[in-house]
Amino acid sequence: MGVIVRKPAAHLNILLCAALSMSLAACGSTTQGTTSAGDTAQQANADSGDPWENTNRAIFDFNNSVDRAVLQPIARAYRDVLHEDIRDGIRNFSDNINEPVNFVNLVLQGKDVKAAQTVIRFVINSTVGIGGLGDVATNLGYPRHQEDFGQTLAVWGVGEGPYIMLPILGPSNVRDTVGKVADNFTDPFGYVIPLAGNLARTFVNGVDRRERNLETLEDIERNSLDFYAAVRSLYRQNRESQVRDGEVEGPVLDIPVYAE
Amino acid sequence: MRRFRSFGLFVVVAIVLGLASTPPAAAAPDAGSAQKFIRTLADKAVAVVKADEVPKSDRSRQLRQILRDHFDVRTIGIFALGVHRRQSTPEQISIYLEEFEDYVVYTYSTRLEKYAGETVAVTGTRPAGSSKTDIFVTSEIVRQGKEPIPITWRVRDRKGTLQVIDVEIEGTNQIVTYRQEFAAVIKRRGNGVEGLITELREKNASLQGKLASN
Numbered sequence: 001m002g003v004i005v006r007k008p009a010a011h012l013n014i015l016l017c018a019a020l021s022m023s024l025a026a027c028g029s030t031t032q033g034t035t036s037a038g039d040t041a042q043q044a045n046a047d048s049g050d051p052w053e054n055t056n057r058a059i060f061d062f063n064n065s066v067d068r069a070v071l072q073p074i075a076r077a078y079r080d081v082l083h084e085d086i087r088d089g090i091r092n093f094s095d096n097i098n099e100p101v102n103f104v105n106l107v108l109q110g111k112d113v114k115a116a117q118t119v120i121r122f123v124i125n126s127t128v129g130i131g132g133l134g135d136v137a138t139n140l141g142y143p144r145h146q147e148d149f150g151q152t153l154a155v156w157g158v159g160e161g162p163y164i165m166l167p168i169l170g171p172s173n174v175r176d177t178v179g180k181v182a183d184n185f186t187d188p189f190g191y192v193i194p195l196a197g198n199l200a201r202t203f204v205n206g207v208d209r210r211e212r213n214l215e216t217l218e219d220i221e222r223n224s225l226d227f228y229a230a231v232r233s234l235y236r237q238n239r240e241s242q243v244r245d246g247e248v249e250g251p252v253l254d255i256p257v258y259a260e
Numbered sequence: 261m262r263r264f265r266s267f268g269l270f271v272v273v274a275i276v277l278g279l280a281s282t283p284p285a286a287a288a289p290d291a292g293s294a295q296k297f298i299r300t301l302a303d304k305a306v307a308v309v310k311a312d313e314v315p316k317s318d319r320s321r322q323l324r325q326i327l328r329d330h331f332d333v334r335t336i337g338i339f340a341l342g343v344h345r346r347q348s349t350p351e352q353i354s355i356y357l358e359e360f361e362d363y364v365v366y367t368y369s370t371r372l373e374k375y376a377g378e379t380v381a382v383t384g385t386r387p388a389g390s391s392k393t394d395i396f397v398t399s400e401i402v403r404q405g406k407e408p409i410p411i412t413w414r415v416r417d418r419k420g421t422l423q424v425i426d427v428e429i430e431g432t433n434q435i436v437t438y439r440q441e442f443a444a445v446i447k448r449r450g451n452g453v454e455g456l457i458t459e460l461r462e463k464n465a466s467l468q469g470k471l472a473s474n
Contacts, residue, residue, distance in 0.1 A: 215374060219370075219371060219374075222370070222467075222470075223367040223370070223371065223467070224441060225441060225442070225445050225456075225459050225460065225463055226441050226444045226445050226448065228444070229440060229441045229443075229444030229445070230437060230441045232440070232444075233432075233436065233437045233440035233441055234432050234437060237431055237432040237433065237436060237437070238430060238431050238432055240431065241430065241431020241432070242431065244431075246430075246431055249386075251389075252388050252389030252391065253426070253433060253435070253436065255335065255339055255394070255414070255416075255425055255426065255435065256339075257335075257393060257416075257418075258334070258335055258338050
């Protein structure tokens with residue numbers, strides 16, 4: 001049933017995705033131009049990658065209202081009601097059914113060793129780990145490599161494009177938004193599980209993610225001068241680090257020696 | 261002839277003295293002392309957070325001391341100002357730096373609480389690119405039953421004194437976050453660094469109030 005429902009929509013989305021990709025390539029080159037124009041230009045326009053700031057801020061406010069009214073209470077209840085071990089199991093399970101997406105993107109990025117590790121990992125956790133509830137593979141030397149199509153595009157040289165605040169889903173940019181859509185297509189479980197199951201999966205993922213970020217986001221909101229700008233900065237930096245897999249060192253920031 | 265010789269001697273003495281008084285050539289801090297420096301800093305911070313008997317107001321005072329002893333707040337603050345530094349007077353900058361220091365103290369007074377009972381393990385160093393003054397020290401916050409959180413410290417040798425100038429957690433640089441956030445504040449409020457100072461003052465008052473009421 002789910003398969004039938006999703007298929008026609010899929011074609012439409014591919015077109016949309018292709019159209020977005022093309023405009024994205026343009027965005028990418030613009031961003032690169034700004035960067036090569038020099039550090040000063042980049043510093044002067046620390047927010048130049050956010051041409052839709054007004055709209056984004058409005059969506060951010062909306063998201064925060066929804067968060068306070070709905071998502072946060074659910075995330076707190078989720079934490080209070082379910083024991084940590086059970087929450088870990090749920091997280092492991094949803095991480096495990098996401099492994100095919102990681103695999104596809106690892107292959108697309110040419111990271112064949114990690115791709116192979118991911119296959120072994122998926123097999124081990126799906127069997128010994130009882131359908132993915134337990135993460136046995138990490139301790140056996142097959143760690144999780146989280147990759148999405150946004151990162152793949154970045155590895156292929158596509159710039160992040162304008163920053164975009166997605167309703168409910170939160171901070172992103174044009175490149176990562178396209179990536180999210182594309183990952184839905186390469187995810188085999190998206191076709192196998194009925195639509196209701198997929199919605200439930202997305203919902204549980206969201207609650208789980210929110211639960212993990214309860215303290216962090218509270219901290220940022222409490223301590224920042226500008227919550228929106230702080231989230232934007234952290235999102236961008238964090239994504240950049242994910243693209244480098246947190247391993248390959250990025251360029252060393254130039255912090256001058258200021259005169260007394 | 262005598263005069264010439266004594267002049268020659270004078271030149272030699274001047275050169276020797278001159279060399280001796282020239283500060284040693286700038287060099288990145290050596291790995292051992294940089295690690296020891298972070299070890300000491302972490303121990304002090306952990307002690308402050310652990311000390312249950314210490315009142316919260318004293319905690320802020322102690323954190324401020326740690327900050328002044330181990331961090332180059334001036335470099336961090338000026339970097340965070342970015343391009344707006346050039347349009348600011350020295351007076352404005354020194355007022356800003358005072359408010360900035362308060363801001364860092366108050367935010368970290370609450371921020372560090374959630375790490376109470378956890379320990380820091382210094383894991384190594386790596387060069388800061390080709391920097392002649394800086395080195396990265398890597399460490400981890402070790403948590404019970406959870407994955408460790410990696411933290412990288414950028415340590416600068418400033419005239420023989422080691423100081424932290426940046427902290428990196430999960431791919432985010434604190435100094436970059438400050439700069440991008442402050443740029444947004446200045447853009448939103450206008451009025452250059454003055455607008456930022458006003459917002460820092462307001463935030464500091466509110467954070468201080470929350471700390472006092474805890």
